[in-house]
Amino acid sequence: MHKKLVLGTLLVCAIVIWLAAAWLDANSHARIQVNVTKSAEKEWFVVYQFDEQVARVTFVRNPDHTRLQRWQPVESEFYLAIDSETGHEYIARVDGQTFTTVAFKLDASYVALRKDYAPFTPFSDGGTAWFTGRFKVCPEHCASALKFSYQFTMQAPLADFIRLPEQSQRGQLTWQESASDGQMVYVGPQQLMAASDTKFETIIDPILPDSLKRSLTRDVPPLTNYFNQRMPHLTERPMLLASFSATRNGQFGYQGGVVANQMVLHWYGHSLAERANAPYFVEDTLWFVAHEFAHLYQASQFSNEDAWLHEGAAEFMALSYLRSIRTNGVYLDRRVATARETCVSTEQRYQVHYACGLLWAAEIDQYIKKTYPHGLFFLWFMYVEQLTDAPRTNATPLYFELLSELTDDAFAAQLRERIQTRYQRLPTL
Numbered sequence: 001m002h003k004k005l006v007l008g009t010l011l012v013c014a015i016v017i018w019l020a021a022a023w024l025d026a027n028s029h030a031r032i033q034v035n036v037t038k039s040a041e042k043e044w045f046v047v048y049q050f051d052e053q054v055a056r057v058t059f060v061r062n063p064d065h066t067r068l069q070r071w072q073p074v075e076s077e078f079y080l081a082i083d084s085e086t087g088h089e090y091i092a093r094v095d096g097q098t099f100t101t102v103a104f105k106l107d108a109s110y111v112a113l114r115k116d117y118a119p120f121t122p123f124s125d126g127g128t129a130w131f132t133g134r135f136k137v138c139p140e141h142c143a144s145a146l147k148f149s150y151q152f153t154m155q156a157p158l159a160d161f162i163r164l165p166e167q168s169q170r171g172q173l174t175w176q177e178s179a180s181d182g183q184m185v186y187v188g189p190q191q192l193m194a195a196s197d198t199k200f201e202t203i204i205d206p207i208l209p210d211s212l213k214r215s216l217t218r219d220v221p222p223l224t225n226y227f228n229q230r231m232p233h234l235t236e237r238p239m240l241l242a243s244f245s246a247t248r249n250g251q252f253g254y255q256g257g258v259v260a261n262q263m264v265l266h267w268y269g270h271s272l273a274e275r276a277n278a279p280y281f282v283e284d285t286l287w288f289v290a291h292e293f294a295h296l297y298q299a300s301q302f303s304n305e306d307a308w309l310h311e312g313a314a315e316f317m318a319l320s321y322l323r324s325i326r327t328n329g330v331y332l333d334r335r336v337a338t339a340r341e342t343c344v345s346t347e348q349r350y351q352v353h354y355a356c357g358l359l360w361a362a363e364i365d366q367y368i369k370k371t372y373p374h375g376l377f378f379l380w381f382m383y384v385e386q387l388t389d390a391p392r393t394n395a396t397p398l399y400f401e402l403l404s405e406l407t408d409d410a411f412a413a414q415l416r417e418r419i420q421t422r423y424q425r426l427p428t429l
């Protein structure tokens, strides 16, 4: 009897604690529904739904103010504007009233954002990849103690496959995301291939020149081997999206990015067939792919404060890979010489990340190689492993701690000092 009473009391306590936890969770959490639609007429829309009334909705990522031109409110009582204090884009009603739902028609063409992933990456066969991070919003403002979670739904005509890594659906796909970066969603005619023999899930634009397509298929296995020998292995099968879109403003080039375990390579501009024959196109492409590969293996350990750390390392890892397969030495020497010149003279912060970053990484590599044959890769191996085990917001101190361990305190301190001085030389904004 006595035992039963104790057990009963414990059970009641457990239920109370469970209810309290559920209540706290529900009240510290804001769930946002984001429905993206591609219509039969190939028009794109986004509809937001909030559980509670909101007076304003702020975007999480604000690399520029292009939403103002590219997003049209479906109903005229809504508008998009820029917060004068934070510079962030937000949605509100013209009459200042609250709301729980709002819809926009979207411009799904390609736009290269310098500081962020392209919101839409079109493929020439009618496919499109879009970046979920672009659509994440916070009710009112983002500086809140609330945790946000997003329920995304993508709807598309039945002819299209809607794809996320290892997932493919026709018609509709629903998934959950936290407030973290985001991922690429592919919507188009290319279906998922069996995982059996490919280490990569690939979505490759058929319009890319044959030489480029061949090189992507040919270079991926040796690149994977090279990085697997030096860095912690990837935990999931990565997805490679390679595409091309024409531009009307005469701009051309390529842009890549890695988000989670997806690698996006996009070429834009005029005819690629012509460019594919230009001198060093093959080498440039390989460098570009190897650089993005390095990011994939860096396992999202990207420092916003010290971008030289991952960009410089990716540049150096690309150089090392190209050297290992005996790429044209003249080309490689020229790349290093250009980085040297740029590092001395540039006033652009992002160029310091890449150009000086490459040289600093090379210097680190040389020093570590005195003791450990894998040089900079070994430092990154330890860095990625430790950050995966214990993530931290500012990882730069850990990088220098490990560097001291693998070299010596004097070298690490002296390099850190030089890096700081180089950034201080940049003109203030």
Ligand SMILES: [Zn+2]
Pocket (backbone or CB within 6 Å): 291, 295, 311, 314
């Ligand atoms: Zn990069």
